[in-house]
Amino acid sequence: MQVVKTVSEVRSVVAISRDGGERIGCVPTMGALHAGHMSLVVDCRERSDFVVVTIFVNPTQFSPTEDLSEYPRPLEDDLAKCREAGVDLVFTPEVHALYPEGFETYVELESLPLRLEGEQRPTHFRGVSTIVTKLFNIVQPDVACFGQKDYQQQTLIRRMVRDLDMPIEIVVCPTVREADGLALSSRNVYLSDAERRSALSLHASLQLAKDRIQSGETDLVNIRAAMHDLMTAHEHVTLDYATIADANSLEELNTPTSHMVALVAAQVGKTRLIDNMVIEAL
Numbered sequence: 533m534q535v536v537k538t539v540s541e542v543r544s545v546v547a548i549s550r551d552g553g554e555r556i557g558c559v560p561t562m563g564a565l566h567a568g569h570m571s572l573v574v575d576c577r578e579r580s581d582f583v584v585v586t587i588f589v590n591p592t593q594f595s596p597t598e599d600l601s602e603y604p605r606p607l608e609d610d611l612a613k614c615r616e617a618g619v620d621l622v623f624t625p626e627v628h629a630l631y632p633e634g635f636e637t638y639v640e641l642e643s644l645p646l647r648l649e650g651e652q653r654p655t656h657f658r659g660v661s662t663i664v665t666k667l668f669n670i671v672q673p674d675v676a677c678f679g680q681k682d683y684q685q686q687t688l689i690r691r692m693v694r695d696l697d698m699p700i701e702i703v704v705c706p707t708v709r710e711a712d713g714l715a716l717s718s719r720n721v722y723l724s725d726a727e728r729r730s731a732l733s734l735h736a737s738l739q740l741a742k743d744r745i746q747s748g749e750t751d752l753v754n755i756r757a758a759m760h761d762l763m764t765a766h767e768h769v770t771l772d773y774a775t776i777a778d779a780n781s782l783e784e785l786n787t788p789t790s791h792m793v794a795l796v797a798a799q800v801g802k803t804r805l806i807d808n809m810v811i812e813a814l
């Protein structure tokens with residue numbers, strides 16, 4: 533496994549593989565790798581001949597009040613996990629390599645970034661779409677894997693790839709969870725034991741929405757209220773949103789459609805967590 537820090541090194545290593553007729557796969561991450569990330573690597577490995585993992589805590593997707601400086605960066609552990617998973621190339625750039633002095637070009641979607649996460653984090657998705665575009669331009673993968681865990685993010689990336697004619701297959705992989713339902717997240721390390729117990733309310737409220745919709749209930753306003761009540765009954769939980777949206781447009785729904793997604797976000801103690809569950813009408 534090769535580990536490189538510069539754009540030119542990525543280009544020259546990947547070029548050799550591409551010239552040899554290999555299919556290039558890419559898994560963009562911010563590191564602190566866990567089994568969720570590694571499931572993307574496994575999937576990417578199956579779909580490509582040469583797997584590139586990028587590890588970069590992207591400053592432009594954090595707001596000034598967020599956890600950029602505290603974000604975990606266990607690089608040696610991450611590299612060991614990548615090596616074990618058979619990754620071919622890890623790209624771990626420094627911030628100045630991707631955002632040189634005078635950087636001023638961003639990729640921005642018009643409406644998808646405004647709702648849900650965007651309401652709390654107005655500049656977040658501009659940072660995401662910009663860094664993903666840059667990583668795609670650098671690696672030029674044939675296929676890239678993202679997690680369903682970040683539902684709005686994968687929706688936005690698929691839309692961007694379509695709108696900008698990027699010749700890249702986007703694969704969305706299922707959310708990996710702990711046995712008790714908590715979605716794996718690099719931010720779970722911040723949770724105290726008591727907060728971790730309260731964090732289970734995110735998954736519980738999604739499950740509540742799914743159960744009630746699939747048992748025939750059609751008043752989604754009511755179900756949303758029940759999701760709110762379930763989550764706010766737990767100490768340490770400050771709710772950002774708990775809602776049910778159309779799975780493609782992400783528009784909030786009051787009555788069911790055939791393909792829905794329940795989405796939640798909450799501050800648990802000082803840690804902001806998100807989760808979602810796709811719900812097909814029966």
Ligand code: AMP
Nearest residue numbers: 561562563568678679681682707708716
């Ligand atoms: P991050 O390092 O948080 O930016 O995540 C990198 C990629 O891993 C994104 O595509 C995430 O959606 C994905 N990911 C994060 N957590 C999980 C999880 N629990 N299950 C599956 N994929 C995940």
